[in-house]
Amino acid sequence: MTVPRFWRKLKHRYNLLGTHCTTCDTYYYPPRKICPKCRRTGKIQSHQFKGEGKLLTYTIIQNPPEKITAQAPYVLGIVELDEGPRLTSQIICHPEEVEIGMRVQSVFRKIGEESAQGMIYYGTKFVKN
Amino acid sequence: MDSVGIVSYGVYIPRYRIKVDEIAETWGEDADSIRKGLWVFEKSVPDIDEDAVTIAVEAARNAIVRRDMDPLRIEAIYTGSESHPYVVKPTSTIVAEAIGATPSLTAADFEFACKAGTAAIQACMGLVGAGMIDLGLAIGSDVAQGAPGDALEYTAAAGGVAFIIGRNELIAEIKATYSLTTDMPDFWRRDGMPYPEHGGRFTGEPAYFKHIIGAAGGLMEKTSTTPKDYDYVVFHQPNGKFPMRAAATLGFTEEQLGPGFVVPHLGNTYSGSAMMGLAAVLDVAEPGESILMASFGSGAGSDAFEITVLDEIEELRGKAPSVSELLERPTYISYATYARHKGKMKI
Amino acid sequence: MREVAIIGVGCTMFTELWEISFRDLFVEAGLSAIEDAGVEGEAIDALYIGNMSAGRFIEQEHLASLIADYAGLASINTPSTRVEAACASGGLALRQAVLAVASGHHDIVIAGGGEKMTDVDTGDATDVLSAAADREWEGIMGATFPGLYAMIARLHMHRYHTTSEQLAQVAVKNHYNATMNPKAQYQRAITIENVLTSPMVADPLHLFDCSPMTDGAAAVILAPAEVAKKYTDTPVYIKATTQASSTISLHDREDITTLDATVAAAQRAFQTAGLTPRDVDLAEVHDCFTIAEILAIEDLGFFKKGEGGIATEEGLTAIGGEIPINTSGGLKACGHPVGATGIKQAVEVTEQLRGEAGKRQVDGAEIGLTHNVGGSGGTAIIHILQR
Numbered sequence: 001m002t003v004p005r006f007w008r009k010l011k012h013r014y015n016l017l018g019t020h021c022t023t024c025d026t027y028y029y030p031p032r033k034i035c036p037k038c039r040r041t042g043k044i045q046s047h048q049f050k051g052e053g054k055l056l057t058y059t060i061i062q063n064p065p066e067k068i069t070a071q072a073p074y075v076l077g078i079v080e081l082d083e084g085p086r087l088t089s090q091i092i093c094h095p096e097e098v099e100i101g102m103r104v105q106s107v108f109r110k111i112g113e114e115s116a117q118g119m120i121y122y123g124t125k126f127v128k129n
Numbered sequence: 130m131d132s133v134g135i136v137s138y139g140v141y142i143p144r145y146r147i148k149v150d151e152i153a154e155t156w157g158e159d160a161d162s163i164r165k166g167l168w169v170f171e172k173s174v175p176d177i178d179e180d181a182v183t184i185a186v187e188a189a190r191n192a193i194v195r196r197d198m199d200p201l202r203i204e205a206i207y208t209g210s211e212s213h214p215y216v217v218k219p220t221s222t223i224v225a226e227a228i229g230a231t232p233s234l235t236a237a238d239f240e241f242a243c244k245a246g247t248a249a250i251q252a253c254m255g256l257v258g259a260g261m262i263d264l265g266l267a268i269g270s271d272v273a274q275g276a277p278g279d280a281l282e283y284t285a286a287a288g289g290v291a292f293i294i295g296r297n298e299l300i301a302e303i304k305a306t307y308s309l310t311t312d313m314p315d316f317w318r319r320d321g322m323p324y325p326e327h328g329g330r331f332t333g334e335p336a337y338f339k340h341i342i343g344a345a346g347g348l349m350e351k352t353s354t355t356p357k358d359y360d361y362v363v364f365h366q367p368n369g370k371f372p373m374r375a376a377a378t379l380g381f382t383e384e385q386l387g388p389g390f391v392v393p394h395l396g397n398t399y400s401g402s403a404m405m406g407l408a409a410v411l412d413v414a415e416p417g418e419s420i421l422m423a424s425f426g427s428g429a430g431s432d433a434f435e436i437t438v439l440d441e442i443e444e445l446r447g448k449a450p451s452v453s454e455l456l457e458r459p460t461y462i463s464y465a466t467y468a469r470h471k472g473k474m475k476i
Numbered sequence: 477m478r479e480v481a482i483i484g485v486g487c488t489m490f491t492e493l494w495e496i497s498f499r500d501l502f503v504e505a506g507l508s509a510i511e512d513a514g515v516e517g518e519a520i521d522a523l524y525i526g527n528m529s530a531g532r533f534i535e536q537e538h539l540a541s542l543i544a545d546y547a548g549l550a551s552i553n554t555p556s557t558r559v560e561a562a563c564a565s566g567g568l569a570l571r572q573a574v575l576a577v578a579s580g581h582h583d584i585v586i587a588g589g590g591e592k593m594t595d596v597d598t599g600d601a602t603d604v605l606s607a608a609a610d611r612e613w614e615g616i617m618g619a620t621f622p623g624l625y626a627m628i629a630r631l632h633m634h635r636y637h638t639t640s641e642q643l644a645q646v647a648v649k650n651h652y653n654a655t656m657n658p659k660a661q662y663q664r665a666i667t668i669e670n671v672l673t674s675p676m677v678a679d680p681l682h683l684f685d686c687s688p689m690t691d692g693a694a695a696v697i698l699a700p701a702e703v704a705k706k707y708t709d710t711p712v713y714i715k716a717t718t719q720a721s722s723t724i725s726l727h728d729r730e731d732i733t734t735l736d737a738t739v740a741a742a743q744r745a746f747q748t749a750g751l752t753p754r755d756v757d758l759a760e761v762h763d764c765f766t767i768a769e770i771l772a773i774e775d776l777g778f779f780k781k782g783e784g785g786i787a788t789e790e791g792l793t794a795i796g797g798e799i800p801i802n803t804s805g806g807l808k809a810c811g812h813p814v815g816a817t818g819i820k821q822a823v824e825v826t827e828q829l830r831g832e833a834g835k836r837q838v839d840g841a842e843i844g845l846t847h848n849v850g851g852s853g854g855t856a857i858i859h860i861l862q863r
Contacts (some may be wrong), residue, residue: 001611001612001616005612009612010226011226011231014186014223014226014227015226015227015229030612030613048229056631056732057627057628057630057631057634057732058627058630059623059626059627059629059630059678059679059680059681060676060678060679061618061620061622061623061626061678061679062675062676062677062678062679063620063677064618064620065602065603065606065615065618065620066599066603068616068618069177069178070177070178070618071177071469071470073679074618076617076618076619076623076627076678077627078627078726078727078732086727086728087613087617087727088613088614088617088619088725088726088727089617089618090178090617090618092176092178095679100630100631100634107183107187108183108186108187108190108227109176109178109179109183110178110179110180110182110183111178111616111617111618112616112618120182120214120215121616122182122183122186122223122227123617125178
């Protein structure tokens with residue numbers, strides 16, 4: 001991912017900053033300019049999520065893609081935040097301890113890097129609560 | 130000097146630990162004598178995706194959560210570390226963004242070996258005292274590196290502490306500060322080199338002890354106080370023996386050293402070391418009690434502080450993780466895993 | 477809108493084709509289809525090309541011109557269009573070609589799909605494919621393609637008690653079918669144990685639960701139904717061509733264990749054709765991973781949600797079973813040159829409906845269905861074909 005592209009959304013990654021459609025009261029993370037339910041009639045506001053939720057599903061990945069800072073085998077999961085939206089994240093916990101439905105909590109970690117000389121990507125991951 | 134002090138504080142310690150035994154076994158050394166010589170049993174190790182930046186952010190977030198405050202009030206952020214991941218590009222701006230303090234603030238990174246964090250505290254005190262800012266955030270955060278097989282491996286640890294400095298709503302007042310600084314090549318790292326060089330025994334008497342004892346002594350002279358006037362004393366903790374000896378030399382007791390003495394099960398968190406001891410004391414200190422803290426940074430210098438705990442500290446108890454909570458429930462790892470986490474194996 | 481028929485099909489070998497270049501793959505498949513249809517090149521009114529990522533695999537864009545040129549059709553300025561919908565690029569090319577003929581705008585049209593994946597190493601190829609997911613919010617967070625489908629599998633197993641053995645049975649069945657397909661990448665049978673002891677890629681998916689990297693291309697020739705018999709005694713009529721979009725990322729999917737794009741496209745297809753799933757005699761579905769086939773046979777309406785695993789285990793989707801699935805060997809065993817798959821599926825169903833499928837023939841096959849998916853379910857394209 002190129003530098004301007006990462007920079008554009010880094011605030012949203014660091015702080016779980018998404019959006020809220022006040023017309024239908026639906027929350028979105030990642031942020032969306034258009035509410036899929038209301039489309040043009042939706043009034044969109046910025047919203048910062050608390051970072052707590054539960055694990056909907058997961059896998060244990062043996063081969064991390066390049067540039068991702070994770071030590072295989074690592075847990076990748078889909079988290080449903082308490083406010084509603086879902087996101088994909090590494091789940092920091094021992095593969096033997098992970099279970100569907102467990103509570104998770106956000107933490108600030110290194111996600112990856114462009115290269116040893118390149119930009120470091122920081123962002124939000126989740127740990128078992 | 131106007132009444133300036135600590136408004137809140139936050140701590141972060143990664144959950145992995147490696148025991149002295151594990152390191153000693155790798156290098157064929159005697160764990161028992163190392164433990165006795167250093168008075169350190171285990172040290173903290175960062176996860177593979179943790180670094181001085183992520184640790185600084187977590188400590189800062191804990192400081193904000195403890196107080197439940199508006200981060201936009203923070204108008205200066207200074208992070209001190211000897212393991213900033215970028216040599217050029219500040220840690221403090223990443224912290225600023227990650228705590229929601231941008232854009233109306235000043236920021237910079239500090240470096241002065243293990244006293245970079247306390248130097249940041251002094252800078253914030255100045256800005257706050259001069260009325261230039263509302264609140265300042267001073268952080269000491271490190272993922273310290275010791276070369277494989279070097280004595281420093283036993284103690285070089287990871288952790289971070291953040292102090293929010295302000296003028297009102299204080300939980301502790303910083304009544305005075307005094308620093309001793311000389312040009313002293315006891316420990317350094319050249320640009321591009323992965324591990325530091327140090328002078329062995331040279332880092333003791335002429336470096337650590339001269340500066341800490343000089344700064345602490347100088348502070349007491351400046352404030353007309355003696356060791357008896359303090360309930361707690363906190364020193365920089367490169368190992369267990371040095372702070373115990375400094376305390377004895379200055380005339381402090383083991384009881385005064387006790388609560389802030391965190392190194393045996395944590396290791397030396399470098400820029401966060403003395404600050405971690407101070408945080409551990411604040412976790413338990415009662416209103417009205419008095420603390421002397423003296424950091425030490427190789428190069429060399431010591432910043433000493435006279436701190437008085439205020440009533441408001443009781444309201445903030447338990448609002449964020451304490452040092453002892455973070456030291457509980459460690460996850461022990463092997464040397465191999467440790468080497469992977471610390472990037473010691475170059476591929 | 478007039479009815480459309482397939483009057484010719486062609487397909488290259490699906491495997492690592494070191495000797496054959498990207499453009500030559502298309503030419504080979506195209507020539508084969510043209511000869512099968514017995515048309516002249518000049519009769520072709522338009523080309524539709526399906527390809528996912530030549531830009532990253534071989535640093536080549538503007539495929540519309542490239543393929544028209546090397547097919548000898550640029551010399552007569554034949555219009556050419558390249559379409560992309562990740563792994564559904566082939567199905568999309570077919571649909572666009574069908575619409576072009578149905579609308580009356582063009583008469584004889586060729587739809588081709590192909591991918592050249594082996595000129596880059598596996599690590600790079602894997603990264604190219606991961607662009608079918610959301611780079612910003614899935615890829616950068618460490619999600620690999622097998623990882624995404626593995627998360628679907630894990631939840632499907634949690635909710636419906638689908639087992640690893642049932643997933644493995646999909647691979648076993650498809651490899652068995654491929655032993656009878658001379659074009660398939662893997663033509664040897666495997667066992668459930670082979671699958672379960674193969675290295676874990678993303679728990680619970682093993683290596684043998686995942687479709688391979690393949691080179692290949694396929695093509696079909698379309699004509700208006702009313703003139704199809706001029707070209708062939710066995711035209712195959714397109715009774716429905718439907719398409720549906722869904723969220724690009726898996727985490728935004730309403731039900732992680734259902735591809736709602738498949739459900740929507742299938743409902744539209746059966747409605748258009750005036751048919752039900754029970755009327756279908758065989759189907760080529762999108763088994764990029766074994767779990768994907770299980771989802772497909774549920775979402776297409778062949779089996780109830782959650783019962784895809786059991787149906788597979790009981791042999792209901794084998795040749796000779798209630799609804800033979802992936803007689804070609806599917807993506808798993810026939811191979812998955814990404815852009816080619818959607819077209820190859822139509823080739824397989826056409827040959828089955830013509831009675832030309834050799835040892836893997838489904839007896840009395842009259843109605844077939846193709847199901848092509850992009851990414852983790854962001855696009856689904858369905859065609860219903862009838863003799």
